[in-house]
Amino acid sequence: MTATERTRVVVVGAGFAGLNVVASLRGAPVDVTLVDQRNYHTFQPLLYQVATAALDAGDVAHQVRDVLRTNLNARFVLGRVVGIDLDARHVALADGDQLPYDHLVVAPGAVYHDFGIPGVREHAYVLKSAAEALALRAHVLKRFEEAARDPDAVDAGLLNVVIVGAGPTGVEMAGALVELFEHGMRSDFPELDVGRARVILLEALDTVMPPYTEATRAYVGKVLRARGVDVRLGAVVEEVTEDRVRLKDGSEIAYGTLVWAAGVRAHPLAEALGVELGRSGRVPVADDLSLPERPGVWIAGDLAGPVGAPPLDGGEGAYPQVAQVAIQQGKHVAYGIRAHLAGHPSRPFRYADRGQMAIVGRSAGVAELSPAWGGFRFTGLLGWLAWLFVHLIYLPGHQNRLRAFLGWAWEWVTYDRHARLILEPIDRDLDRAGPPPPRGTLGA
Amino acid sequence: MTATERTRVVVVGAGFAGLNVVASLRGAPVDVTLVDQRNYHTFQPLLYQVATAALDAGDVAHQVRDVLRTNLNARFVLGRVVGIDLDARHVALADGDQLPYDHLVVAPGAVYHDFGIPGVREHAYVLKSAAEALALRAHVLKRFEEAARDPDAVDAGLLNVVIVGAGPTGVEMAGALVELFEHGMRSDFPELDVGRARVILLEALDTVMPPYTEATRAYVGKVLRARGVDVRLGAVVEEVTEDRVRLKDGSEIAYGTLVWAAGVRAHPLAEALGVELGRSGRVPVADDLSLPERPGVWIAGDLAGPVGAPPLDGGEGAYPQVAQVAIQQGKHVAYGIRAHLAGHPSRPFRYADRGQMAIVGRSAGVAELSPAWGGFRFTGLLGWLAWLFVHLIYLPGHQNRLRAFLGWAWEWVTYDRHARLILEPIDRDLDRAGPPPPRGTLGA
Numbered sequence: 001m002t003a004t005e006r007t008r009v010v011v012v013g014a015g016f017a018g019l020n021v022v023a024s025l026r027g028a029p030v031d032v033t034l035v036d037q038r039n040y041h042t043f044q045p046l047l048y049q050v051a052t053a054a055l056d057a058g059d060v061a062h063q064v065r066d067v068l069r070t071n072l073n074a075r076f077v078l079g080r081v082v083g084i085d086l087d088a089r090h091v092a093l094a095d096g097d098q099l100p101y102d103h104l105v106v107a108p109g110a111v112y113h114d115f116g117i118p119g120v121r122e123h124a125y126v127l128k129s130a131a132e133a134l135a136l137r138a139h140v141l142k143r144f145e146e147a148a149r150d151p152d153a154v155d156a157g158l159l160n161v162v163i164v165g166a167g168p169t170g171v172e173m174a175g176a177l178v179e180l181f182e183h184g185m186r187s188d189f190p191e192l193d194v195g196r197a198r199v200i201l202l203e204a205l206d207t208v209m210p211p212y213t214e215a216t217r218a219y220v221g222k223v224l225r226a227r228g229v230d231v232r233l234g235a236v237v238e239e240v241t242e243d244r245v246r247l248k249d250g251s252e253i254a255y256g257t258l259v260w261a262a263g264v265r266a267h268p269l270a271e272a273l274g275v276e277l278g279r280s281g282r283v284p285v286a287d288d289l290s291l292p293e294r295p296g297v298w299i300a301g302d303l304a305g306p307v308g309a310p311p312l313d314g315g316e317g318a319y320p321q322v323a324q325v326a327i328q329q330g331k332h333v334a335y336g337i338r339a340h341l342a343g344h345p346s347r348p349f350r351y352a353d354r355g356q357m358a359i360v361g362r363s364a365g366v367a368e369l370s371p372a373w374g375g376f377r378f379t380g381l382l383g384w385l386a387w388l389f390v391h392l393i394y395l396p397g398h399q400n401r402l403r404a405f406l407g408w409a410w411e412w413v414t415y416d417r418h419a420r421l422i423l424e425p426i427d428r429d430l431d432r433a434g435p436p437p438p439r440g441t442l443g444a
Numbered sequence: 445m446t447a448t449e450r451t452r453v454v455v456v457g458a459g460f461a462g463l464n465v466v467a468s469l470r471g472a473p474v475d476v477t478l479v480d481q482r483n484y485h486t487f488q489p490l491l492y493q494v495a496t497a498a499l500d501a502g503d504v505a506h507q508v509r510d511v512l513r514t515n516l517n518a519r520f521v522l523g524r525v526v527g528i529d530l531d532a533r534h535v536a537l538a539d540g541d542q543l544p545y546d547h548l549v550v551a552p553g554a555v556y557h558d559f560g561i562p563g564v565r566e567h568a569y570v571l572k573s574a575a576e577a578l579a580l581r582a583h584v585l586k587r588f589e590e591a592a593r594d595p596d597a598v599d600a601g602l603l604n605v606v607i608v609g610a611g612p613t614g615v616e617m618a619g620a621l622v623e624l625f626e627h628g629m630r631s632d633f634p635e636l637d638v639g640r641a642r643v644i645l646l647e648a649l650d651t652v653m654p655p656y657t658e659a660t661r662a663y664v665g666k667v668l669r670a671r672g673v674d675v676r677l678g679a680v681v682e683e684v685t686e687d688r689v690r691l692k693d694g695s696e697i698a699y700g701t702l703v704w705a706a707g708v709r710a711h712p713l714a715e716a717l718g719v720e721l722g723r724s725g726r727v728p729v730a731d732d733l734s735l736p737e738r739p740g741v742w743i744a745g746d747l748a749g750p751v752g753a754p755p756l757d758g759g760e761g762a763y764p765q766v767a768q769v770a771i772q773q774g775k776h777v778a779y780g781i782r783a784h785l786a787g788h789p790s791r792p793f794r795y796a797d798r799g800q801m802a803i804v805g806r807s808a809g810v811a812e813l814s815p816a817w818g819g820f821r822f823t824g825l826l827g828w829l830a831w832l833f834v835h836l837i838y839l840p841g842h843q844n845r846l847r848a849f850l851g852w853a854w855e856w857v858t859y860d861r862h863a864r865l866i867l868e869p870i871d872r873d874l875d876r877a878g879p880p881p882p883r884g885t886l887g888a
Contacts (some may be wrong), residue, residue: 015449039866056502063864065632075635078589078866097593131868141483145522149541188509191519365539399854403847410843418843420507422483422522424575 006031008100009337010091012081012269014041014064015074016302016323017107022074023067028338032074033099035091039063039078042130043395045323046404048169050133051140052176053184053417057130059404081108084272086294092101103296103337106269106283107330110321115278119240120278125440127169133219138260140177143256145422148191157254159197162245164237165262166203166423167210168358171220173259174201175309182228183415198254199228202235202245207228209366211320211356216366219379223360237262260431264321271389273297278306282318287348288336289329296340298333301326307349319351323394328352357387362412453781454535454545456713458485458508460767461551461745464774466518467511472782476518477543479535483522485840491847492575492613492733495584496620497628497861501574506841525552530738536564546738546780550713550727551774554746554765555726557709559728563684568704572614580703582866584621587700588633601698603641606689608681609706610647612802615664617703618645618673619729619805626672627798627859641671644697646658646679647687648706651744653810655764655800660810663823667804681706708765710747717741722750726762732780732790733773739785742777745770751793763795767838772796782863801831806856
C-alpha cells in the first residue's frame with residue numbers, strides 16, 4: 001500500500017457528516033485523512049443535558065480514533081484547518097502544515113450566530129461544545145452559590161436564566177433547567193427560595209418549536225408553562241448587557257445566565273471556498289453535494305445549502321441543520337467519491353426525512369414521524385421513550401450508551417441530576433502553592 | 445433556631461477530614477459552616493484513573509451540598525480562605541467576607557511540594573485535583589497526536605512519561621499508564637510504534653513503596669518491571685528543564701510528560717496559625733488534635749502532625765497523609781467539639797490503623813492489613829479485588845459508585861480505557877466565530 005499512488009481524501013470535521021463520510025469509505029481504494037480540532041466527536045443533541053447536570057461531558061464525547069479503529073484506510077489528524085487552497089489542492093492547518101488532497105470533504109459544521117445583536121457574543125452561552133456546556137453548567141451553579149451568600153441578589157435577577165430561541169434546543173434546555181431547579185437546587189440550597197429562580201424562554205416568532213405541527217407546538221407550550229417556564233412569544237432581542245436583555249418593545253429582563261439558542265451560521269471556513277454564500281453563510285452546492293466547477297470538492301452537513309437548482313425546499317432549498325441530514329449527506333458524499341473512482345456519474349442527494357423529535361422534560365417528549373414513516377405523532381411518555389431510544393442508538397461508544405442510559409434511569413427514579421459540579425479549568429496555584437501567603441492575619 | 449445563640453463551627457476544607465467533621469456533628473446543637481474553594485469533594489485516591497482515561501472527572505467528584513442534605517445544622521460556603529484571625533476568631537475569604545467562629549476546624553489538606561528542585565513547578569503535573577488530572581490526561585494524549593504528525597519526535601523522548609516518586613501514587617500511575625499505552629494507544633495509533641513509549645519511574649530511595657513490607661515491595665517491583673515500567677531506584681532528581689530530567693549522578697532522561705508524585709507539603713494556610721511548623725509545613729497539635737493554647741481551634745487531616753508529645757510515631761509523631769487518618773481525625777475532632785459543649789474533657793486521638801492497599805495494574809493489587817485486623821497480606825487478584833471493593837465503599841455518591849464499578853468491569857473485560865478525551869477549557873472563539881478569516885487562501 002503506497003500512499004502516493006492511492007486517491008487521497010481529506011475530510012474536514014469529525015461531526016455527524018465527517019464521521020459518516022469516513023465510515024462509508026471503509027474498504028474503498030483511497031487514503032482518508034480526517035482532521036478535526038478536537039480528538040473526539042461531540043454528540044451535540046445531548047449537550048444541554050451536560051449543561052443541566054444530568055450527564056457528564058465524557059458521556060457525550062467519543063474519541064475519533066476509536067471510531068477509526070476498524071477503518072484501515074483512514075487516519076486522524078488533530079489540527080485546526082485555517083485555509084483551503086482549491087487550486088493547489090491542499091488544506092492549511094494552523095500549525096503551518098498542509099494536507100494535500102484529491103477529494104476534499106468540507107464538513108466543519110455550524111457556529112454561533114448572534115445576528116449582529118450587541119452584547120450577545122460577550123455574555124451568552126451557546127450549546128455547541130462539551131467545554132462550553134461545562135462552562136454553562138458551572139456558571140448556573142455559581143450563580144446559586146453567590147445567591148446563597150447574598151440572598152438580596154435574587155431580587156436583582158441573579159438566578160434568572162434567559163434562553164433566547166424556542167426551537168428544540170431552547171425548549172429542551174428550558175425544560176431541563178426547571179427540573180434542575182425544582183429537584184436539584186431546591187434540596188441543595190435550603191437557605192434560598194429557589195421558587196424565585198426563573199427560566200424565561202424568549203422567541204421572536206409567535207410560536208414555540210416552529211418546524212413542528214400545530215398540535216405539537218400547543219402541547220409543548222402547555223407543558224413548558226405548566227412546569228414553570230416563562231414562555232414569551234414575539235419577543236425580539238435588541239441588545240444585551242452584562243445583566244439585562246433589552247427587547248424591541250423597550251422592556252428589559254434581568255438575568256444571571258443567558259443562553260443563546262436562536263440560531264447558528266455556517267462555519268467561517270466556508271469563506272475559503274471562494275463562492276457566494278447563501279443565507280447564514282451556507283455554501284450553495286450541486287445536487288450531488290459537490291462544489292460547482294470544483295471537481296473533487298464536496299460539502300456536507302450544516303455547511304451545505306441550498307442543494308441543487310431549483311431549490312428543493314421552498315424558497316431556500318436548504319435542509320435543516322440537524323444530525324439526520326448530516327449523516328445522510330456524509331454517506332452520500334462517500335457514495336459520490338466511490339462513483340467518481342469507478343467512473344460512474346454521481347447521483348443527486350435526496351433527504352429521507354424520518355421525522356423529528358424533542359424532549360420537553362421528564363416523561364414528556366414529542367416525536368413526529370414523516371409521512372413516509374407512517375406520519376405518526378407521539379407526545380408525552382411515548383414521545384419521551386422514543387426520544388431516549390433513538391438518542392441511545394445514535395450516541396457513539398458502548399460505554400457512553402451505558403452511562404447515558406444509567407444516568408437517565410437514575411434521574412427518572414430519583415429526580416437526581418447527579419453532575420452538579422463546578423468543574424473549572426486547572427488553576428495550578430490552587431494545588432501547587434496554595435493561596436498567597438496570608439498577610440496581616442498571622443495569628444496573635 | 446437563632447443562629448446567633450448557637451455555637452458556630454467553621455470547617456475549612458471539604459476533603460475526607462472536613463466532611464467527616466461535618467457528618468459527625470449531625471444533630472449537635474451547633475451551626476456548622478463548611479467552606480471550600482470547590483463545590484465538590486474530590487476523591488483523590490482515584491485521580492490517577494482520571495489521568496489515565498479509565499474514569500471521568502465527574503466519577504471521582506461529588507457535590508458537597510449533596511453530602512449536607514441531611515445535615516440540618518450545616519451550610520456550605522463556596523469560597524477560598526486566605527487568612528485566619530485567631531484573636532478576632534474569624535476566617536477571611538478571598539472576596540473579603542469573614543466567617544466568625546466559636547470552634548474552627550482547619551483541614552485544607554496538602555499541596556504540591558517540589559522540595560525546591562528547579563523546574564518542577566513549571567513543568568510537572570501533580571495528582572491533587574480533578575482539573576489537573578484532566579489536564580495531565582490531555583497532555584499525554586496530545587503528545588501521542590504530535591508524535592503521529594512527527595514520528596521522529598519519538599526518538600527525542602516525546603512519548604516518555606517520567607514519574608518521580610515510587611510511593612503508592614507513583615506506582616499506581618505507572619501501572620495504569622503502561623496499560624493505557626499497551627491497549628489503548630497501540631490500537632488508537634497504528635501509525636506509531638507505541639512500544640517505544642516508555643514509562644520511567646524514578647525513586648530516590650532504594651525501594652518502591654517504602655511503607656510496605658519487603659515481600660510486598662518485591663512483588664510490586666517485579667510486576668511493574670514485567671509489565672514494562674522502567675523502574676530506577678536511587679535516582680535523585682536535581683533539576684528539570686522543559687524536556688529533560690537531570691539526575692544527581694549527572695545522567696539525563698528525555699521526557700514528554702512529567703508527573704510529580706514525590707511528595708506533598710501541608711497547605712500554606714498553616715502559616716496563618718502563627719505556630720512553628722513541623723516537617724513539610726505540618727502543624728504540631730495537642731493529643732486531642734487541638735491547637736495548643738488556642739481553645740476551640742482544631743487541626744485535622746494532612747495538615748495535622750506531629751500529634752501530641754512525646755511523638756507517637758518514632759521521631760516524627762506524624763501520621764501518614766492518607767484518607768484513613770483524615771477520616772478518623774475528622775470524626776475525632778467532632779467528638780472533641782461535642783465533649784467541649786458538654787463540659788467533658790477531650791480524649792487523645794488514637795489512629796486505628798487498618799492497613800494499606802494499592803493497585804499495581806490489571807488484576808494485580810497489594811493489601812496489607814494491620815496486626816489488629818489479622819495482619820493478613822494479599823497480592824495479585826485478591827489484593828486487586830480488595831482494593832476495588834474498599835474504594836467503591838468509600839467513593840461518595842451512589843451514581844459515582846455505579847459508574848466507577850461499570851468503568852472497571854468494562855475495562856477488565858475489554859481492556860478499553862474509555863475516556864481518551866482531550867477535554868480542554870472553553871475556547872470561545874472555536875465555537876463562536878470559528879477560526880480567523882482565512883487570508884491568501886480564498887479559492888481561486
